[in-house]
Amino acid sequence: MAWPVDRPRRLRDHSVLRQMVSETVVQAVDLIYPIFIVTGSGRKEPIESLPGQFHLSPDEAARVAAEFRWLGGRAVMLFGLPSYKDETGSSGSDPQGPVPLAIRQIKEAVPDLAVITDVCLCEYTDHGHCGLISGTRILNDPTLPHLAAQALTHVRAGADMVAPSDMMDGRVGAIREELDHNGFEHIPIMSYSAKYASAFYGPFRAAADSAPAFGDRRGYQMDPANRREALYEVRLDLEEGADIVMVKPAGPYLDIIRQVADFSDRPVAAYQVSGEFAMLRHAAAAGALDYRRAALESLIGIKRAGADLILTYLAPEVLPWL
Numbered sequence: 001m002a003w004p005v006d007r008p009r010r011l012r013d014h015s016v017l018r019q020m021v022s023e024t025v026v027q028a029v030d031l032i033y034p035i036f037i038v039t040g041s042g043r044k045e046p047i048e049s050l051p052g053q054f055h056l057s058p059d060e061a062a063r064v065a066a067e068f069r070w071l072g073g074r075a076v077m078l079f080g081l082p083s084y085k086d087e088t089g090s091s092g093s094d095p096q097g098p099v100p101l102a103i104r105q106i107k108e109a110v111p112d113l114a115v116i117t118d119v120c121l122c123e124y125t126d127h128g129h130c131g132l133i134s135g136t137r138i139l140n141d142p143t144l145p146h147l148a149a150q151a152l153t154h155v156r157a158g159a160d161m162v163a164p165s166d167m168m169d170g171r172v173g174a175i176r177e178e179l180d181h182n183g184f185e186h187i188p189i190m191s192y193s194a195k196y197a198s199a200f201y202g203p204f205r206a207a208a209d210s211a212p213a214f215g216d217r218r219g220y221q222m223d224p225a226n227r228r229e230a231l232y233e234v235r236l237d238l239e240e241g242a243d244i245v246m247v248k249p250a251g252p253y254l255d256i257i258r259q260v261a262d263f264s265d266r267p268v269a270a271y272q273v274s275g276e277f278a279m280l281r282h283a284a285a286a287g288a289l290d291y292r293r294a295a296l297e298s299l300i301g302i303k304r305a306g307a308d309l310i311l312t313y314l315a316p317e318v319l320p321w322l
């Protein structure tokens, strides 16, 4: 049976009927807002590479978190810019570092906001790589205790969930063991499982001051050409105890999100990264598209692909539009 009996347009005509049959909804609770924490106090400095985003000292981060909660936001993800860097990224597990201090201040100001932290060494190492190095090699196993220590520091400060983004093999298991040994078996891990070596992280590296001093991240992040390998990574992370698995970036990897969503028996997150956000901003500024509609459409596409959660710099802007 087809036209004239089948007429798909019947359910598109009336705006209420159209909404009734809408298959995908983006909700406030689906969105996680990434923010960048610097040392000191009273600092709220615009990040040039990420229009509308700021470097925030812990006190200002608490203020931004409160505003975000007031808009209906439910979760933030913290990145740190420490006051010192060394070869092992030791400032990442300093309890007086920007992230632990911000966790405490946000928790105090907005107790019902979930605070998630990114766990990685690249913001804390002087060479900008996500693991320890020997010459120009990125070491895997010696990196794991440092990641575990950083995760424990965040959780001790009050983080509700940790999110390792380094792409070392075995880090989810190492972090799980460290948290369990210290009485934090109830704290979940959201793993950046299928994290690709992407050009779309460009604006973030300027924002987080985490560009590698030599080489690139292709020795540990995934090749954008690979699909099967994403399932390999996801399976291993689930076996090591990941509670949520993530695909990153999101927009150029919707096929991977769909595949992971079909495969995983645990929730799936997708990270709409800095370059995706910057593209929308710059295209809108150039008059190429309607920012509001394009922003919402980008998020609907990511949810439709299968993401339960979306990490996005758009979060505070789109909340009033949902």
Ligand code: PBG
Pocket: 118, 120, 122, 130, 165, 166, 200, 201, 202, 203, 204, 205, 217, 272, 273, 274, 275
């Ligand atoms: C740290 C990390 C990066 C991002 C999140 N965690 C950068 C990288 O891997 O180089 C990128 C986030 C973004 O682009 O918005 N490893």
